[in-house]
Amino acid sequence: MTKNSAEDRHGIRSVAIIGASLAGGACVARLRALGYDGQITVIDPDPLAPYDRPPLSKGVLTRAAPIETPRWWCDDCTLLRGRAVALDPWARRIGIREPDGQSRFVSADAIVIATGARPRRLPTEPAGVLALRSAADAKALCDALDRGAKSATIIGAGVLGCEIASSLRARGVEVAMADLAPLPLVRIFGAEIGKMAVGWMTEAGVALHLGVGIAAIRAGSAGFSVDLASGTQLQSDLVISAIGAEPETEWLNGSGIGIANGVLCDGSGAVLDRDGAILPNVFAAGDVAALRDQNGSHRRHEAWTAARQQGTEVAERILNGSQASAPDAEDYFWTDQFSRKIQVLGSVPANGTLNCVRTTARRHGALFEVRDGERHAGWIAMNCPELLAQVQAGLLAAE
Amino acid sequence: MKVLLDSHRCQGHARCAAFAPETFVFDDDGFSRVREGMEDVKPENQAGVRKACANCPELAISIVED
Numbered sequence: 440m441t442k443n444s445a446e447d448r449h450g451i452r453s454v455a456i457i458g459a460s461l462a463g464g465a466c467v468a469r470l471r472a473l474g475y476d477g478q479i480t481v482i483d484p485d486p487l488a489p490y491d492r493p494p495l496s497k498g499v500l501t502r503a504a505p506i507e508t509p510r511w512w513c514d515d516c517t518l519l520r521g522r523a524v525a526l527d528p529w530a531r532r533i534g535i536r537e538p539d540g541q542s543r544f545v546s547a548d549a550i551v552i553a554t555g556a557r558p559r560r561l562p563t564e565p566a567g568v569l570a571l572r573s574a575a576d577a578k579a580l581c582d583a584l585d586r587g588a589k590s591a592t593i594i595g596a597g598v599l600g601c602e603i604a605s606s607l608r609a610r611g612v613e614v615a616m617a618d619l620a621p622l623p624l625v626r627i628f629g630a631e632i633g634k635m636a637v638g639w640m641t642e643a644g645v646a647l648h649l650g651v652g653i654a655a656i657r658a659g660s661a662g663f664s665v666d667l668a669s670g671t672q673l674q675s676d677l678v679i680s681a682i683g684a685e686p687e688t689e690w691l692n693g694s695g696i697g698i699a700n701g702v703l704c705d706g707s708g709a710v711l712d713r714d715g716a717i718l719p720n721v722f723a724a725g726d727v728a729a730l731r732d733q734n735g736s737h738r739r740h741e742a743w744t745a746a747r748q749q750g751t752e753v754a755e756r757i758l759n760g761s762q763a764s765a766p767d768a769e770d771y772f773w774t775d776q777f778s779r780k781i782q783v784l785g786s787v788p789a790n791g792t793l794n795c796v797r798t799t800a801r802r803h804g805a806l807f808e809v810r811d812g813e814r815h816a817g818w819i820a821m822n823c824p825e826l827l828a829q830v831q832a833g834l835l836a837a838e
Numbered sequence: 839m840k841v842l843l844d845s846h847r848c849q850g851h852a853r854c855a856a857f858a859p860e861t862f863v864f865d866d867d868g869f870s871r872v873r874e875g876m877e878d879v880k881p882e883n884q885a886g887v888r889k890a891c892a893n894c895p896e897l898a899i900s901i902v903e904d
Contacts, residue, residue: 510897743895751892824850824868831852832859
């Protein structure tokens, strides 16, 4: 690969990336792969970063996988432990609070915001309710199980809540789950998969309390009580909150950057100011980035593959100037839970219908085409990655 | 350019089949391998193999540039 000199990379000699996340790490790796030999500083307050998040709710909880430096991490950069607390996007200057309380500033020719998201919390949560986002969160939950916790109430029946439920059941923990939604997994996988999930979760011994709100969560000397609006009280040693994540943008309030459920960006990660104009050489990637889609609305793509792709694209934009590239691929998302691998390619609209295209005898696999009325919206493969492979290779089509 | 696939890492995401179906093939268990004779990537297949490498969630694919 040719050397990427300072002249043909628009004078970019330093890049500061806020977040040693997958998006930030992918950006570092791509910058180096393209021959960029300038300074890269990565800023993150998490003492355990970098690590990969998908195993935290799966192998890490079941003790099948350690927390380790991920393969996507490129250590040809300076990793600065500290929390970014302010940004001047015109001067491209970041204010940082270091772990010892000292302040410092880092300036760079290009800035990448990859601060991700943090768990949304219920206003009624007492102290001691657990969440799962960071490696420290996973360790805290593992430690509680090692100390002998026998039962857990999981609030939230989304993908994360269901993965935690699967891991806890594998460890023999009694699990109850509560959500205002009428079905599990419904936001990403739609109602039809949600109905199936009720079956396999019930079979696995999860006590589901769906379509019901939470009146109160109380901490007592012998554990917790989650009081449902129906009057039911769920007693357990642990309560785990898994009701979604909100973007880590508070530190950018007052910076002049456009923020509305995420950092507002154009279609490929160039950050916009409050008037919607591109801020030169300021980018965002990963869960924090609200990218503009073809309809002009902004959406955060909270998925592993999206974070990696966005970090990669931002690196290319930093070195190639400001032209945007077309995205490579449809959205792809997967979950492993209750001995099932469920993959979705494309998206599942709330009213989407599933049409079973093929089943397999082994592992009760099934491939579904997702339709939004007359329109093809995506594919869902349950325990049949080989069929999803055929679909993606164009070897299998809907009937 | 050569392509290598660590089959122990493959978890059957099948992203490689989307980007480079001429280079990767799937067994009945849904795991990928490089098609026989395709380890040396022809120029016309290189862009697809690079995308497959960049999109593999398990980072099971590696590329050795000539």
